[in-house]
Amino acid sequence: MKLDARIPAGPIESAWERCKFEMKLVNPANKRKYRILVVGTGLAGASAAASLAELGYQVESFCFHDSPRRAHSIAAQGGINAAKNYQNDGDSVMRLFYDTVKGGDFRAREANVYRLAELSLNIIDQCVAQGVPFAREYGGTLANRSFGGAQVSRTFYARGQTGQQLLLGAYQALMRQVSAGQVRLHPRTEMLDLIVVDGRARGIVTRGLLDGRFEVHLGDAVILATGGYGNVYYLSTNAKGSNCTAIWRAFKRGAGFANPCFTQIHPTCIPVTGEYQSKLTLMSESLRNDGRIWVPRKPGDKRPPSQIPEEERDYYLERRYPAYGNLVPRDVASRAAKQVCDEGRGVGETGLGVYLDFSDAIQRLGRKTIAERYGNLFEMYERITGEDPYQVPMRIYPAIHYTMGGLWVDYHLMSTIPGLFVAGEANFSDHGANRLGASALMQGLADGYFILPYTVGDYLANHKLEKVDPDHPACRQARENVEEITRRLLNVKGKRTVDSFHRELGKLLWDHCGMSRNAAGLRHALAKIPEIREEFWRNVNVLGGHRELNQSLERAGRVADFMELAELICLDALARDESCGCHFREEHQTPDGEALRNDADYCHVAVWEWMGEGRAPLRHAEPLEFHYVHPSQRSYK
Helix, strand or coil, X not given: CCCCCCCCCCCHHXXXXXXXXXXXXXCHXXXXXXXXXXXXXXXXXXXXXXHHHHHCCEEEEECCCCCHHHCHHHHCCCCEECCCCCCCCCCCHHHHHHHHHHHCCCCXXXXXXXXXXXXXXXXXXHHHHHCCCCCECCCCCECCXXXXXXXXXXXXXXXXXXXXXXXXXXXXXXXHHHHCCCEEEXXXXXXXXXXXXXXXXXXXXXXXXXXXXXXXXXXXXXXXXXXXXXXXXCCCCCCCCCCCHHHHHHHCCCCCEECCCCXXXXXXXXCXXXXXXXXXXXXXXXXXXXXXXXXXXXXXXXXXXXXXXXXXXXXXXXXXXXXXXXXXXXXXXXXXXXXXXXXXXXXXXXCCCEEEECHHHHHHHCHHHHHHHHHHHHHHHHHHHCCCCCCCCEEEEEEEEEXXXXXXCCCCCECCCCCEEECHHHXXXXXXXXXXXXXXXXXXXXXXXXXXXXXXXXXXXXXXXXXXXXXXXXXXXXXXXXXXXXXXXXXXXXXXXXXXXXXXXXXXXXHHHXXXXXXXHHHHHHHHHHHHHHHHHHHECCCCCCCCCCHHHHHHHHXXXXXXXXXXXXXXXXXXXXXXXXXXXXXXECCCCCECCCHHHHCEEEEEECXXXXXXXXXXXXXXXXXXXXXXXXXXX
């Protein structure tokens, strides 16, 4: 496996402009001759499909929902980062670049991160032009608020609905191209395999979720924008449909999988309430701007929060990290919450929770101002818990959220399979070992609107691609592979539900490869996962058939892939014998409990190569070099 990141030479400040100038172009009259397949219609997928179609390419867009508006991007509540420096508080492209590299614990490529910070300026202009209703100050200028890991206000927001509003902007751009005939939209269609011809990605195999029909779709390039794999843990903040199948099937066709163990824990989630809960609900990180996080000072103190006087409260983030307070990065805040709960100071019936208290902010700013900033989030919390956060503190606890790992891509966002591009959360490229809040939306839109339209064109201009027929052996083999997996799942006819296996797998991962990991626990998980997988293929019960709407079959295929991915996550976590960002190996921590990196041995991207069924995957490494931000011990004190 060749890992050529294709990072432009020369100063980082001009790298992207220089790269664009050196790219080959496709003549406008020739663009209509090329067909590009875009899988996924969230922010990255919708923006990529719309932008490429606007340029004149024929685009096929695939969405397993009934509408692109249901993509999980709508769940991003808090905001989107950009270095506009409207607050005049010292922000700049270089500072956003620095904060992002530091926030990822120095495990991301400098060149990719700098480009992201640079493009953040364009994203806001693009979205405002589309009519995205960002919050504004009294005088009409765009408002900003703070987020974790930064000491400036650079986060643009639309109340607590930022992801939804940005997605509507990308959706209207996409549907304009559908109306113009430049995009053919395939709703309720799931990608189940990648077609590779002569070493290049040339198509996909899909299943129609309403009629069960398997189809081959061919093109000149394929873009995967299918989101993250956090649902491997079963309980996560992701939508239940979010899965790893597209990128996992691409991995098994030769695409390298980078840093799978870098799974983010979000500190601001509504705590688990019962054994049979199916998902978790995120409370936006933006709430930490005005909410203060605390627990009782004494272990086992079960008094209602209103009865605990100020001097008996521990505002532990403000105490431990005075420079950042409640706005420390997510990994730091999550581990701190776990620590106080492990000490017996957690709140709620389970003791797995901390308070997020708005009483000071309401007293200082008034209920009306807090409602204007966070009203829909407060309403959502009350509907779920039955508690009014205007009157009593919210209860929160860390949960699986985003995944920084994903398919390996170079500077052009192309995977190790030529012609296969990967965008947004599905790739590994920008966030290192920990994503700062409000950076996911930034990356998805940067990839789709401003990077792929250049890099895909450069790929097409540099390669003369022969026409591929659906009867090509590679197409037949990929389709037969999908049909065989489907037959196997339906023929087991066992006694256990798909969800029971998924729940068992998820708990195992959370316990041994969740907020903290150690060698013994990872080895236990690696011994146990094959046993669960073996029983799954022997005893799972998938109801119905494949030529119909069958959500049991859909879930079974996705969980089968999670079974394999879970093993790779644990292998990667065991091989990375250091702590960094959200990857916290208990054997490697500073005296005050912070992550302790090993730059001498692990300052690289771990890239795994599929070696075939029954064989261990092969680990490769892409060294990381830092010329502008020198690695140091992260400190938010």
